[in-house]
């Protein structure tokens with residue numbers, strides 16, 4: 465917030481060149497990559513659109529595991545640009561398995577891309593086998609695209625060692641800056657696909673982004689400067705903490721929230737092996753209305769989200785990413801426990817806090 469109070473500068477000035485270079489360098493650390501990274505002025509969805517519209521040509525086959533609302537949107541984006549989305553339907557609360565993708569890829573023969581939402585924010589599911597999926601893409605000479613919007617910076621996702629061709633995240637999630645910027649990384653193989661594509665988008669033309677960056681250290685269009693300032697600061701904070709420590713903090717905080725919820729008798733929505741370390745999806749306890757629960761938690765000073773799509777009304781979701789520590793975890797457990805008590809459930813907030821404490825220390 466302080467970073468955003470700086471005076472605005474001309475985005476065609478040497479001052480901006482320095483800022484842009486600084487953000488890009490730090491973003492490469494976040495992505496653990498030597499690949500090109502660009503910052504787009506748009507929300508995360510714009511980044512997803514950029515990944516698709518630059519690479520996908522009419523008729524291209526794209527394998528899309530659909531495990532919730534956000535992966536359904538990826539499939540929609542593929543179709544919007546003339547691609548053939550080969551959807552793999554996954555039961556809500558589960559993640560796609562590499563074998564399922566392998567089978568479809570072998571059956572389809574020529575595929576252009578495997579597009580994976582690696583943390584499905586609508587169901588609280590993390591896809592654990594992204595590296596294996598990347599190998600399948602490689603075997604089929606296809607690209608692998610990762611929508612890592614709600615996980616990059618909160619959990620291990622090394623772009624170079626897992627050979628991820630395109631990866632997108634957004635400023636407002638695990639990086640903990642305000643919303644308004646999308647970050648995208650592109651491998652050489654992704655560039656080859658882009659160069660082969662006869663159709664170029666306008667606002668999201670990544671070739672133009674590359675030319676402007678390499679020739680002038682600028683963006684083709686006006687960047688959202690205040691958010692650039694904030695992202696620069698937020699990425700410095702990521703570096704100061706260090707990725708490993710940051711991942712560990714996310715693991716501990718989510719594990720504390722999961723165990724406290726279970727202690728209070730709340731069921732976790734995803735299957736245990738697929739639980740996300742950044743978004744906690746909980747089943748609304750029987751006999752309680754989802755709106756009443758969220759309302760009572762809100763009265764305790766904490767905001768939690770409702771379910772999306774088919775899970776509306778039956779699931780609530782707790783964001784456990786970015787600025788999350790003992791303080792946020794304990795405040796949330798207190799709020800949830802007090803809300804449940806108010807709504808007539810017998811829970812021991814003290815016991816929940818004590819199991820959370822164990823997880824935070826482990």
Ligand SMILES: Cc1ncc(COP(=O)(O)O)c(C=O)c1O
Pocket residue numbers: 507508509510534581583584585611612613614634
């Ligand atoms: C996995 C995933 N993909 C895409 C999006 C869309 O991002 P935005 O709302 O920034 O456009 C979100 C937002 O929550 C998300 O979690």
